[in-house]
Structure formats: C-alpha cells, structure tokens
Amino acid sequence: MFRRKKWPGAAAGAALAVLGPLALGACGSSSGSSSTLTIGVITPATTFQAPDMNWGNESLYNQAVYDSLLQTSPTGTIEPHLATAWSYNAAKTVLTLTLRTGVKFTDGTPFNASVAAQNLEAFQKGTSNNAGFLVNLASATAESPTKLVIKLKQPDPAFLTYLGQAAGSQESPKAWTTPTAKTVPVGSGPYLLDTKDTVVGSSYVFTKNPNYWDKPEQHYSRVVMNVYTTATTVLDAIEGAQVNAANTFDDTTINQIQNAGFTVYPLQLNWAGLSLLDRDGRMSGPLGKVQVRQAINMAFDRAALLKDMSDGYGSVTSQVFPTSSPGYDKSLDSYYSFDPAKAKQLLAAAGYPHGFTLDMPSISAAFGAATYALIQAELADIGVKVNYTDYQGSQIFTAILAPKYPATYFTLEEDPVPWQLAQFLLTKDATFNPFHSTNSTVAGYLNAMQTGSSAQAAVAAKALNQYLVQNAWFAPFFRPQSSFVADSHTTVKVQAGNAVPYLWNIEPKKS
Amino acid sequence: MLTFTVRRLLYGALLLFVIVTLAYLLLYAAAGNVGRTILGPDATQATVALKNQQLGLNSPLLTRYFSWLGHALTGNFGNSWFTNQPVTTAISTRLQVTLTLVLGAVIVSAVVSAALGVWAALRGGAVDRTVQVFSVLGFAIPGFIIAVFLVRFFALGTHWFKPTGYVPIATSFAGWIRTVTLPVIALSIGLVAGVAQQVRSSVIDALRQDWVRTLRSRGLSERSVLFKHVLRNAGGPALSVLALSFVGLLGGAVIIEQIFGIPGLGQIAVLATSQGDVPLVMGLVVAIGVIVIVVNLVVDLLQGFLNPKARIS
Numbered sequence: 001m002f003r004r005k006k007w008p009g010a011a012a013g014a015a016l017a018v019l020g021p022l023a024l025g026a027c028g029s030s031s032g033s034s035s036t037l038t039i040g041v042i043t044p045a046t047t048f049q050a051p052d053m054n055w056g057n058e059s060l061y062n063q064a065v066y067d068s069l070l071q072t073s074p075t076g077t078i079e080p081h082l083a084t085a086w087s088y089n090a091a092k093t094v095l096t097l098t099l100r101t102g103v104k105f106t107d108g109t110p111f112n113a114s115v116a117a118q119n120l121e122a123f124q125k126g127t128s129n130n131a132g133f134l135v136n137l138a139s140a141t142a143e144s145p146t147k148l149v150i151k152l153k154q155p156d157p158a159f160l161t162y163l164g165q166a167a168g169s170q171e172s173p174k175a176w177t178t179p180t181a182k183t184v185p186v187g188s189g190p191y192l193l194d195t196k197d198t199v200v201g202s203s204y205v206f207t208k209n210p211n212y213w214d215k216p217e218q219h220y221s222r223v224v225m226n227v228y229t230t231a232t233t234v235l236d237a238i239e240g241a242q243v244n245a246a247n248t249f250d251d252t253t254i255n256q257i258q259n260a261g262f263t264v265y266p267l268q269l270n271w272a273g274l275s276l277l278d279r280d281g282r283m284s285g286p287l288g289k290v291q292v293r294q295a296i297n298m299a300f301d302r303a304a305l306l307k308d309m310s311d312g313y314g315s316v317t318s319q320v321f322p323t324s325s326p327g328y329d330k331s332l333d334s335y336y337s338f339d340p341a342k343a344k345q346l347l348a349a350a351g352y353p354h355g356f357t358l359d360m361p362s363i364s365a366a367f368g369a370a371t372y373a374l375i376q377a378e379l380a381d382i383g384v385k386v387n388y389t390d391y392q393g394s395q396i397f398t399a400i401l402a403p404k405y406p407a408t409y410f411t412l413e414e415d416p417v418p419w420q421l422a423q424f425l426l427t428k429d430a431t432f433n434p435f436h437s438t439n440s441t442v443a444g445y446l447n448a449m450q451t452g453s454s455a456q457a458a459v460a461a462k463a464l465n466q467y468l469v470q471n472a473w474f475a476p477f478f479r480p481q482s483s484f485v486a487d488s489h490t491t492v493k494v495q496a497g498n499a500v501p502y503l504w505n506i507e508p509k510k511s
Numbered sequence: 512m513l514t515f516t517v518r519r520l521l522y523g524a525l526l527l528f529v530i531v532t533l534a535y536l537l538l539y540a541a542a543g544n545v546g547r548t549i550l551g552p553d554a555t556q557a558t559v560a561l562k563n564q565q566l567g568l569n570s571p572l573l574t575r576y577f578s579w580l581g582h583a584l585t586g587n588f589g590n591s592w593f594t595n596q597p598v599t600t601a602i603s604t605r606l607q608v609t610l611t612l613v614l615g616a617v618i619v620s621a622v623v624s625a626a627l628g629v630w631a632a633l634r635g636g637a638v639d640r641t642v643q644v645f646s647v648l649g650f651a652i653p654g655f656i657i658a659v660f661l662v663r664f665f666a667l668g669t670h671w672f673k674p675t676g677y678v679p680i681a682t683s684f685a686g687w688i689r690t691v692t693l694p695v696i697a698l699s700i701g702l703v704a705g706v707a708q709q710v711r712s713s714v715i716d717a718l719r720q721d722w723v724r725t726l727r728s729r730g731l732s733e734r735s736v737l738f739k740h741v742l743r744n745a746g747g748p749a750l751s752v753l754a755l756s757f758v759g760l761l762g763g764a765v766i767i768e769q770i771f772g773i774p775g776l777g778q779i780a781v782l783a784t785s786q787g788d789v790p791l792v793m794g795l796v797v798a799i800g801v802i803v804i805v806v807n808l809v810v811d812l813l814q815g816f817l818n819p820k821a822r823i824s
Contacts, residue, residue, distance in 0.1 A: 129551050201778075202774030203774060229769065236772070237772065
C-alpha cells in the first residue's frame with residue numbers, strides 16, 4: 001500500500017498557501033490623494049481631435065483638455081470664457097466675439113481669432129455628433145487677433161449655447177495633421193492627457209496643466225475617468241470606494257448607491273414616449289387625423305408606465321419641452337389623462353370605430369421587450385393593433401429616419417434651449433422630423449423663436465409647446481430620471497440638458 | 512519533428528485565413544449603420560453619411576476586405592472606429608492583462624488540481640469523495656456566479672481586494688495582487704475541478720499498471736515512483752485538458768473581465784463586437800486565432816516530450 005500520505009496533502013496545502021500570503025499582503029487601506037478626482041463614466045472617448053469630438057457623455061473628456069469660446073452655467077446662462085464679450089447685429093446674423101489674450105496651446109501656439117475661425121470651420125466640416133449645430137455658419141473671419149466675426153446664414157438662437165459646447169472647443173490647428181491627432185489632444189484646457197497611464201477605452205488619466213490661465217477652475221491635481229460598461233461594475237466601484245463621482249446606467253441601483261454614502265444628483269434629460277411622426281397621414285392615414293393622435297395620447301396610463309419602465313424615477317408628462325426650457329408649461333404635463341373610453345370615442349369620431357393597425361419599429365435589446373409589450377397592450381385596449389419590426393443596433397435609426405414607419409417609441413433628448421430642441425424635433429428639416437411635418441402655425445411660432453427677442457422667443461416657444469400638445473404631435477409618457485452620484489467628499493452641480501455635469505462643477509466639498 | 516511543426520504551422524495559417532474571411536463577412540452582415548452607431552441619434556443624416564464615407568464604408572465589400580487583408584499582412588490593422596486607437600496598440604496593451612489572468616488561472620489550476628487529484632487518488636475514501644464533490648460543484652457553478660460572490664465577500668465585504676479595475680505589476684505589486692487575485696480564482700475554479708478529476712483518474716490508472724509494481728519491486732522510493740514515473744505518465748491527459756482549457760479561458764475571461772471591470776481583451780471584445788468596430792474585432796480575431804494555433808502546437812510538442820509514444824517523427 002502506498003504509504004506516503006502526508007506530502008501530497010502538504011503539496012495541496014502549499015499550493016493554497018501560494019495564495020494565502022499574497023491575499024494577506026493585499027490587505028490594506030484604499031486611499032487616494034485628496035487632490036485626485038476619479039469619475040466613473042459610461043462611454044469611452046471616441047476621439048480627442050476637437051473638431052470631431054462628441055458631446056453629452058463625452059463632454060468631460062473635452063472639458064479636461066480644451067477650452068471653449070463660451071461657457072454655460074448649470075442653468076444654461078451664457079458666460080465668457082476664451083471669448084470675453086460678444087454681440088449680435090440687429091438682424092442677428094453677424095456675431096462679433098472679443099477674445100482673450102495670452103492663452104497658449106500646449107504646443108506653444110498662441111490662441112487668437114484666426115485659430116478660432118479655423119476651429120469653427122473644421123468643426124462644421126467634421127464628424128462630431130454635433131457637427132450639424134454649425135449648419136448656419138456662413139463664415140468665420142479674424143478681423144484682428146482678438147476680434148472674431150461670425151456670419152450666419154440665418155439667425156440661430158442656440159448658436160451661443162453651441163459655442164459653449166464641443167462646437168466652440170479650441171485646439172491647436174497644427175495638431176490636426178500629426179499622426180496622433182485623434183489620440184493626443186493639443187488644447188489649452190485645465191488638464192493634460194497622460195498618455196502613459198491612460199488605457200484607451202478603459203481609463204483616462206489627466207494631470208493638471210501647470211500653465212493654465214484660469215487656475216480657480218482646476219479643482220484637482222489629477223483627474224481619472226474610468227469607463228464602466230455595466231450597471232453592476234459601476235455599483236461595485238461605488239461600493240468599493242473606487243470612484244468619487246459616477247454616472248449611472250439606470251435607476252435600479254439608486255438605493256444601494258445611497259447606502260454606500262453617495263449623494264444622488266437627479267436630472268431629467270430625455271422624454272420617453274411615442275413620436276407620432278406621420279402627422280399628415282402620408283404613410284398611415286389615421287395618424288393624419290388629430291383625434292386619432294389625441295386618442296393615442298389618452299390610451300396610456302403614464303403613472304403606471306413610469307413605474308413599470310423606470311422604477312418610478314422621473315415624472316409623467318405630455319410635453320416634449322423640459323422644465324428648464326422657457327417653453328415649458330407645467331399644466332401640459334397632465335394635459336392628457338388616462339381615458340380609454342374617451343380615446344375610443346375620438347377614434348370613432350375620426351372614422352375608425354374599430355381601430356386600425358399601426359406599424360412601428362422596436363429595439364428590444366435597448367429598451368426591453370416588456371416596454372414594447374406594455375405599449376402594445378395599452379394601444380390594443382383602444383383598438384389600435386401595433387405590429388413591431390425588431391431591429392438590432394443603429395439600423396433602427398436608419399429605418400426611422402428613412403422614414404419607414406409612421407410612429408416610433410423612443411427616449412429622446414429634451415434640450416433646454418427651445419431652438420435647439422426645435423432643430424432636433426420640430427423644424428421642417430429637423431433630424432427627428434423625417435416626414436418634414438410643418439404648417440403655417442408651427443412655422444410662425446418657429447419664426448418668432450428664431451428671429452424675435454428673448455422675451456418674444458419664450459412666448460412663441462410656450463405657444464408652440466401648447467400647440468404641439470393639443471395637436472398631439474407626440475405622445476410623451478414621462479421624463480425619466482438620470483442620476484449622477486458623488487461621494488461625501490465631492491460636490492456636484494448638474495448641467496441642464498447634459499448627460500454629465502461640466503467638469504468644473506465637480507469640486508471637493510468644502511468643510 | 513521539424514516537418515511536423517512546419518506542416519502544423521502551414522495548416523494554422525490556412526485555418527487563420529478561413530477564420531478571418533468568415534469573420535469579416537459575418538461582421539459586415541451584422542454591423543448595421545456604423546456611422547449612426549458612433550454618432551448616436553443626435554447627428555444629422557449628412558454627418559452620418561460623412562462618417563461612413565470616412566470609414567470607407569461606401570466601397571464594395573470585397574474591395575474593403577482585400578484592402579484590409581493587404582494592410583493586415585503588413586501588420587497594419589488600422590484604427591478602432593470607436594476610439595481611434597491603433598488596433599495593434601489596443602490589443603498589445605490589453606493582451607498583457609488577459610494573458611496575466613489566463614496564465615495565472617492555468618498555473619493556479621495546474622498546481623491546485625495536481626495536488627488535489629494526487630491526494631484524492633492516493634488517499635481514497637472520504638478525501639476522494641470530498642474532492643469529487645467539490646469537483647462537481649466547481650463544474651456546476653458558473654464562473655460568473657463565483658466571480659460575483661467573490662466581489663461581494665472579498666472585495667466589498669472584507670475590502671481585501673479591489674472590486675473593479677487592474678493595476679499593472681510594474682505600478683504596484685500589492686495593487687496588482689489586489690486586482691488579479693479574485694479574477695484568477697474565478698477563472699480557475701472550473702478548471703481545477705476538471706483537471707483534478709483528470710489527474711485523479713490518470714494517477715489511479717497508472718498506479719494499477721504492472722510497471723509501477725515492477726518499479727517498486729526494484730526498490731525505487733515511493734516519491735520517485737510517483738514523481739518520476741506515475742505523474743509523468745498521468746500528466747499527458749491533464750496537459751491536454753489544461754491546454755484546451757487555455758483556449759476556453761480566453762472565452763471565460765470575456766465574462767470575468769466584464770464583472771471585474773478589467774481592461775483586457777475580453778472587455779473590448781464584447782464592446783467592439785456589439786458596436787460593430789470591424790478593425791478592432793478583426794484584430795482580435797487574428798490575435799486570438801494565432802494564440803489558439805500556437806498553444807495547440809506547443810501542446811502537441813509537449814505531449815511528445817512527456818510521452819515518447821506520442822512523438823511524431
């Protein structure tokens with residue numbers, strides 16, 4: 001019989017012991033420098049070439065390394081930055097900007113009006129998701145090193161706002177012809193990208209720019225942006241105190257995040273609901289009738305949908321204008337109540353007593369099959385039979401914008417600047433107006449919003465909003481809550497209309 | 512041996528060509544509107560069209576494929592469409608991380624499973640039954656569940672380890688240990704279960720052979736019989752299982768890296784495939800294909816070393 005029974009066991013013990021000391025050695029406190037800000041983000045940077053940079057979730061990358069011509073406050077007020085003053089002509093088609101002096105890019109190139117003009121033209125011709133914002137830019141001319149004159153094809157009330165976003169970001173034009181143009185930024189911003197410690201797509205490390213001209217905006221000596229691809233890893237990073245602040249994928253983990261000592265900074269960025277796109281009934285005859293569109297609005301129990309689709313985080317609404325917009329009207333949030341009986345009456349009055357069939361696209365992988373089933377069930381209750389065609393990925397946008405469907409469910413952004421929202425949803429050539437719906441009433445309000453004074457534009461936006469709700473251009477359900485969170489050492493001011501706070505509004509909490 | 516090696520390498524190159532061709536065609540069939548995926552719903556149709564044009568998506572499929580192949584043969588795999596990082600840089604940076612996890616899991620599995628398998632084979636009885644029960648459990652519980660458990664208890668509960676992220680060993684050894692230990696354990700447990708069973712069976716079989724009795728009768732020590740003869744004889748099948756598992760672990764790392772937020776190949780493989788990042792996915796296909804072919808070749812050569820009967824002239 002085999003006698004040596006001890007050493008195999010000892011070997012197993014030794015094998016396990018390999019891990020033991022290492023595990024013990026791993027014990028220790030997790031600490032980071034108080035001047036390091038670690039942010040959990042949910043999107044990697046598509047590029048660092050300023051004229052092609054995306055905004056929204058990617059704005060933090062941009063703001064770390066670039067300055068923009070203007071800035072916007074958390075509530076959307078335009079503030080000076082690289083441009084210290086600005087003015088329009090009477091027709092609002094010529095914008096003159098006075099630029100700051102003494103600012104240099106990290107390659108030593110001085111910032112001036114000529115550089116600013118080149119940046120604007122490059123952005124207009126680039127492939128940022130916001131490149132369309134400069135559609136009205138006719139020319140940008142440097143009249144002197146500190147005087148930039150921008151001519152617009154037509155008045156654009158959102159133009160100043162755009163100059164505070166990616167469209168106004170300034171990079172040294174010399175960088176655009178280098179082999180590292182897309183991965184190494186050459187800006188004048190508060191931080192420098194540390195390419196050595198950065199793992200592209202996973203973790204971006206920035207160090208303080210020692211020559212930055214606006215030092216009070218440099219709240220930290222180091223900023224790290226870690227990319228998390230699932231809600232669970234974000235939560236793990238929060239619970240493991242590996243981040244000071246983070247964006248979240250959804251609201252399902254809010255309670256756990258709060259239990260970890262983090263503060264939730266809520267924000268409403270989007271509206272969820274149906275876009276009733278075919279308002280002239282070209283593809284779907286019934287949708288051309290206002291009673292039918294109103295009936296669809298009355299078919300939905302918005303409170304129940306909010307609970308089922310967004311765990312109750314958010315607020316019900318019937319309008320597409322956000323609370324931060326001058327066009328917002330609180331009474332329109334509850335304009336349509338859940339009333340299937342009245343909806344049926346309206347359908348009958350419109351000539352569809354037995355309902356009709358509505359074709360819509362779906363993307364179950366993004367919004368979940370249950371969402372579409374709920375919508376289908378509520379519309380079925382008033383006699384509208386929904387047929388879905390399910391899509392994967394971006395093909396659904398191609399189908400919607402073709403246009404291949406008279407209506408669609410989607411979660412769409414709601415911009416605080418009325419003209420920005422109009423350019424996305426409402427103007428004849430707006431991206432999400434594929435049937436180019438318009439009429440004299442809508443065109444009149446839009447014209448007043450575009451060319452009128454601020455007060456006149458606000459009045460027109462309110463009136464347009466009321467018209468859109470009454471005529472049921474959309475069937476919004478609710479504004480879902482987006483949540484940015486921060487630990488007890490960090491304070492945050494959320495930015496109206498942006499997925500994440502602006503970088504300079506994330507600060508160490510003052511004790 | 513040289514002829515065998517050359518033949519296997521040529522076969523591997525042919526296999527790689529077939530794999531990348533199929534992968535390229537499948538990716539383009541599933542990619543959708545890449546420009547729209549990159550830019551999202553806000554972008555205008557004109558910007559999306561410009562983006563697609565810049566990516567070369569307006570050319571015929573075969574033109575694109577042969578262009579990619581031509582560049583790939585010179586080592587130029589292009590840039591990721593979604594991060595603009597050169598594909599070779601993206602892969603080489605992350606390959607180190609994934610190989611650290613996978614090799615760590617293989618080494619841990621080899622040591623632990625050899626010890627457990629031999630222990631069970633020699634001791635029999637309760638020890639054997641216990642090892643077998645744990646083997647079945649190790650097989651039955653998916654690695655991602657073990658990973659979630661490890662995060663909850665050993666990272667978030669005890670704070671011994673980091674729940675997410677990866678620290679390179681050159682930056683901090685302690686940090687490296689705190690980030691790789693749990694993923695390696697999560698990857699190893701299933702493999703330990705399989706290999707321990709294999710070692711146990713092989714050792715029991717070998718111990719029953721006549722040549723073991725002969726060796727003992729010639730006065731060889733039990734240690735010598737076990738280490739020099741029995742384990743070497745029993746090591747072949749275990750090595751095959753480990754080698755096959757190495758390839759499987761690359762797949763397992765995809766999930767584990769997601770759970771631990773580790774910047775390895777698995778993490779970008781998931782992201783790149785779901786986004787339709789063709790240059791990056793193709794780079795990954797080539798990298799993983801080469802790894803699989805090389806590992807299989809090395810295993811064949813090692814088998815020959817361990818077992819002269821398996822040597823191919």
